[in-house]
Amino acid sequence: MAPPASSIRPALPWVLVGIIVLALNLRAPIIAPTAVVPDIRADTGLGAAGVGMLTGLxxxxxxxxxxxxxxxxxxFGPETTVVLCLAGVLAGTVIRSLGPTPVIMAGTVLIGAAMTLGNIVVPVLxxxxxxxxxxxxxxxxYSAVMNVGSMATLLGTPPLAAQFGWRWAIASWGVVTAAALAFWLVKARRLRLARGTTPMPPSPRPAPADPVPSLPGGPGAPHAAAGPAADDAAGRRMKRITALLLLGFCGQxxxxYATTAWLPTLLADTRGLAPAASGASASLFQIAAIVGALGVPLVAARTRAWIPMxxxxxxxxALPIGLLVAPEAFVVWSLLxxxxxxxxxxxxFSxxxxxxxSDAEAAAASARIQAGGYLAATAAPPVAGWLNAATHGWTAPLLLVFALAVLFTAGSVAGARLSERR
Known part of the structure; x- marks a missing residue:
C-alpha cells in the first residue's frame, strides 16, 4: 500500500534545486527580446508599442x-504542473523564433501562459x-535565480544575435529550458512512484511544535481554528492582507517590467551606448536583484516586517529620480x-x-495577488513606450516608474503591518 501522501516530502536540497532550475526559466525567455530590440524592429517593422507587447503579452x-x-x-498536482510549464515555455520559445509577426506573438502568448503555471505553483511548493x-x-x-536568468540573457543575447541573428539568439535559450524539463520529468516520475497512484489532496500544513514567527513580531505559523468565528476572522484578515499585497505587487x-523593457533603449538614447554595452549596463539591474532577494530575509529576521518594505x-x-537628476551615474541607479x-x-511573496x-489558501492568495498585479503591469511597457514616443524623451516614462514605486511602498507596508497583528 502506498504511504500517505502527506508523508512523502522530498529532501530539501532537491526541493531547492528544482525551484532553482524552474526559476531560471520564469523570466529569461521574455527578457531576451529586450536586448535586441533594434534588430527585431528592423526585421519585423514593429513600433515601440508593438515591441513593448513582447514583454506585455x-x-x-x-x-x-x-x-x-x-x-x-x-x-494534476504541483510536479505535473511544473512539467507542463516548462514544456510550454520550450515550445513557445521555438515557435516565437520561426516566422513573421503573428507567429512571434503566438509564441509569446504560449510562453506567458506556460510561465503562469510556474508563477503560481512555486509558493505552493x-x-x-x-x-x-x-x-x-x-x-x-527563487527571486534571485529569476534575475540571474534575466541577467544571462541580457548579456548573452546581443553577441549571439551579432553572430547568428536575433531569431537564433533568443531561441538558443531553449537549451536551458530543455535541461530543466528533463530534471523535472525525472523528479515527477520518482515522486509518482513513491506515492503510488493515490493523488495528494491539499491539506493544512501542521503548525511546528515550536512556533516560528511568520515575520518578526508576526502571527506565527497557522494554528487550528478555535471555531467558526475564528475561521471567519482569519479569513477576513487574510483577504485584507492579500488585497494590500496586491496593491504593492501592482507597483512592483x-x-x-517597464524598466526591464526600456532601460537598454533608454541608456542607448541618453548615454549613446551601443546595443551590447546598453544591454550589459541594463543587466546590472537584473544581477543586483540577487542582493535584494537574499538580503530581505536577513533584514526581516532582525526587524519588523514593514521595515524591509x-x-x-x-x-x-531612487532609480527614476536618479536617472532624471544625475543620468551620468546610471550604473549606481541601475544597481539600486x-x-x-x-x-x-x-x-x-515571503x-x-x-x-x-493550507496549500489551497496559499495557491489562491498567490493567484489573486499575481493576477491583479500582472494585469495592472501589462500596460506598463507599452505605456512607457507610448510616453517616450509622444514626448520624444524619457522624463515621462521615468515618472511613471516613480509613481509605481510609490504604489508598491504604500500597499506592501500596509500589508506587512497587518500581517504582524495577531
Whole structure:
C-alpha cells in the first residue's frame, strides 16, 4: 500500500534545486527580446508599442491564465504542473523564433501562459516542502535565480544575435529550458512512484511544535481554528492582507517590467551606448536583484516586517529620480533599482506562505495577488513606450516608474503591518 501522501516530502536540497532550475526559466525567455530590440524592429517593422507587447503579452497572460493555473495544480498536482510549464515555455520559445509577426506573438502568448503555471505553483511548493524558518530564504533564492536568468540573457543575447541573428539568439535559450524539463520529468516520475497512484489532496500544513514567527513580531505559523468565528476572522484578515499585497505587487511588477523593457533603449538614447554595452549596463539591474532577494530575509529576521518594505520602496524611487537628476551615474541607479526589484518580490511573496492556513489558501492568495498585479503591469511597457514616443524623451516614462514605486511602498507596508497583528 502506498504511504500517505502527506508523508512523502522530498529532501530539501532537491526541493531547492528544482525551484532553482524552474526559476531560471520564469523570466529569461521574455527578457531576451529586450536586448535586441533594434534588430527585431528592423526585421519585423514593429513600433515601440508593438515591441513593448513582447514583454506585455506574457504579463497579460500571467493575469488572465491564473484560474487555469490554480485548476491545473488542483487537478494534476504541483510536479505535473511544473512539467507542463516548462514544456510550454520550450515550445513557445521555438515557435516565437520561426516566422513573421503573428507567429512571434503566438509564441509569446504560449510562453506567458506556460510561465503562469510556474508563477503560481512555486509558493505552493515552498509552503508544502520548505521548513517554516527557511521560507524567506527559499523565496529569496527563487527571486534571485529569476534575475540571474534575466541577467544571462541580457548579456548573452546581443553577441549571439551579432553572430547568428536575433531569431537564433533568443531561441538558443531553449537549451536551458530543455535541461530543466528533463530534471523535472525525472523528479515527477520518482515522486509518482513513491506515492503510488493515490493523488495528494491539499491539506493544512501542521503548525511546528515550536512556533516560528511568520515575520518578526508576526502571527506565527497557522494554528487550528478555535471555531467558526475564528475561521471567519482569519479569513477576513487574510483577504485584507492579500488585497494590500496586491496593491504593492501592482507597483512592483509594473515598475519592474517597464524598466526591464526600456532601460537598454533608454541608456542607448541618453548615454549613446551601443546595443551590447546598453544591454550589459541594463543587466546590472537584473544581477543586483540577487542582493535584494537574499538580503530581505536577513533584514526581516532582525526587524519588523514593514521595515524591509520601506527600504525597498526608497531604493525603487531612487532609480527614476536618479536617472532624471544625475543620468551620468546610471550604473549606481541601475544597481539600486535592481536591489529594490529583487527585494520587493521576495518581501511580498515571503508573506504569503507564512500566513496561509493550507496549500489551497496559499495557491489562491498567490493567484489573486499575481493576477491583479500582472494585469495592472501589462500596460506598463507599452505605456512607457507610448510616453517616450509622444514626448520624444524619457522624463515621462521615468515618472511613471516613480509613481509605481510609490504604489508598491504604500500597499506592501500596509500589508506587512497587518500581517504582524495577531
Amino acid at each position: 506574457p504579463v497579460l497572460l500571467f493575469a488572465l491564465a491564473t484560474p487555469l493555473a490554480t485548476r491545473t495544480i488542483r487537478r 515552498i509552503r508544502r516542502d520548505v521548513p517554516w524558518n527557511r521560507v524567506g530564504a527559499a523565496t529569496g533564492a 511588477s509594473g515598475a519592474y 520601506v527600504l525597498v520602496g526608497a531604493l525603487w524611487m 533599482g535592481g536591489v529594490a526589484q529583487g527585494g520587493g518580490f521576495t518581501a511580498i 508573506i504569503v506562505p507564512r500566513i496561509a492556513r
